[in-house]
Amino acid sequence: MDKGPFDSVPSAAPFGPLHFQLVLLRRMADFQPGLVEEARRELGASIADMREANRRWQAMARAPRGRGAVSRYRSVLGEPESRTRRRIGDLECEVLLWRLPLWPDLRFEVLTAPGARTVWNEWLVRAPGAPGPELRTAADLRPWSCTVDEVARAFPPARPQEGSAPTRWRLAFTLPDGQACVAEFTWGLLQRLL
DSSP: OOOOGGGGSOTTSOOOHHHHHHHHHHHHTTTOHHHHHHHHHHHTOOHHHHHHHHHHHHHHHHOTTOOOHHHHHHHHHOSOSEEEEEEETTEEEEEEEEEOTTOTTEEEEEEEOTTOSOEEEEEEEEOTTOOOOOOOSGGGOOTTSOBHHHHHHHSSSOEEEEOSSTTEEEEEEEOTTSOEEEEEEETTEEEEEO
16 A cells, blocks of 8 residues: 555644645546546655545534634635635625645635635636636547636536536536537536536
């Protein structure tokens, strides 16, 4: 069994950005085990480290007297790289973005009501100013190459569908050649076409 740098760290060690990236990878492993394996090795973490990070994250999220979701993200990821306001329909949102080393062209985005503790949405998005992929065909839709928003903009009118877990989303859309597709995302990052 491979060992990572976390194997010698007690579970009481501070939970930080590296651990959080392992949490994201844990969910993605269901669809892209090869990509997750490469990313986990890049982080220097073992499979046991990934499981332990996920266990600790779930415990924090479910703690009866735990912090609100926004406070939890701040305690784990530090202060956001940016903080802006966005209007979505009639709602005004606060948008918090964090950089994650594993995905330098992406940011972890949290949407919430201004000043609230409750999170409305949490996922990976393209970093401001970072060029996104050109999406025109099914071949362009490679795992981990694009986000929910990028696929929705490339193939309108994309129709959101319920995912198979809270951190999963699906989009139904039609390619320019008439092929109907459903794309599945985990934490906002494309995992596969169904």
